[in-house]
Amino acid sequence: MSTLVDIRKLHRSFGGPAVLDGIDLTMAPGEFVALLGRSGSGKSTLLRVLAGLDTAPAQKLELPSRRSVVFQEPRLLPWKSVIDNVALGVRRADARSLATQALADVGLSHRVDAWPLTLSGGEAQRSALARALVREPELLLLDEPFAALDALTRLRMHDLVFELWRKHHPAVLLVTHDVWEAVALADRILVLDQGRFIKEIRVDIDHPRRRDDPRTSRIEAELLRELGVEPLHA
């Protein structure tokens, strides 16, 4: 199997104890990996290294050149219309038509010319998703992208992300603290704790995954235990 991401012995510390303590991570093209961890476990730090926003020493750091990030906040430029925001990261003559298509893909055709500050939280995050996908990334990095959304919008976003992943098939690294989000979407789930992976689970369940499916419930319970939460009905 070919690898898209290959990282060996990645270290990162900010003066104190190591935030990332010799991480190994490989990802195949098109693989959907979820990264779970408590606050301060180092998951956002790892994502920032992968995004190129932070540098850290590693024995090996192989990354695809085409990467996109969606952050917890949409981070749209408020002075550019939605379509200009989406077209910003594309250096091609047909950037605008690509952006129009990307916005149609996330169901925002009616908001193309809107100002970002007039968007709802879900719309803004869908625009951010369009801005990331229009660059046709080989690796899509999602940093708790749905954490600030209300529960219903979040469930809808899960479906949207899954659909877009099926269509464009980038490798995805989803950083989250929502266990169900990880189980519903990912091929593989990694649990990070104190800068090390303490658990790896493959999820071989067909989509769409149901929460009342005993197999997903079992995985959810197992993950929650790893995160230090004892489920009520384990």
Added chain:
Amino acid sequence: MADTSTAGQTNATNPVAGPAPGRRSGRKLANTAMRLASPLAIILVWQLASMTGLLSPRILAGPSDIIATAGRLVASGELINGLIVSFLRVLAGFSIALILGILLALVSGLSRLGETIIDPPIQMLKAMPFLGLLPLFILWFGIGEAPKIGLVAFGTVFPIYLTLHGGIRGIDKKLIEAGQTLELGTFGIIRHIVIPGALPSLLVGVRYGLSVAWLSLVVGEQINASSGIGYIITYARDFLQTDVIVVCLLVYAIMGLLTDGLVRMIEAYALRWRPEVIA
């Protein structure tokens, strides 16, 4: 300023004003009339004092004389020519300040080294009462256009530099990171994120700078001018024409208001993405 706030209120209340817009605007009209009452009374008293000879025209000409003089100065073309000269001085000085202020603020806002080099001397110069520099400017530049334009430029550069520098420093780092992940490059980030993000602050500095520019001009033009509004004032002073002086002061005030209004229009267009402008 009072204009801005009332206009803002109208915009904000109109969409929800449902029940009695008529009564509301009626009350507002009454309110405006009340506020106009005392200025009108002052003008009336002033006019009466002038007509009865209580207020000598050598101290201050009466309102009707001032209006007549304004008409005469406009008709003769004297005022318009003076105004054009004065306006060009402000334009020249302000343009120099705008370019210089933006360049300095960009260098000092975008690099730590630039800030270390540029910011301390500017803060020191800013502390100086710049209008007091006029004698030096005359020694350096003579008594032609240069000291007048120089004084306008010198006074105006500080508000522009300070507001833009603050605006650049205040830009959300998260947006810059987003720009990095989109691989915009340094110039792309400056062009798409830093400059538009600092624009609201810069426009505040431009408005403030314009008022400083007109103030500097008033002072600069008192010294040995042979044209411009200031020249008309100096000339009128020698002949005790208080009516002409007041007309010229009114022209300064009107020009200040007009240029400020122009920047406000630019602001409304350039910052139309802001929710308070959209709403």
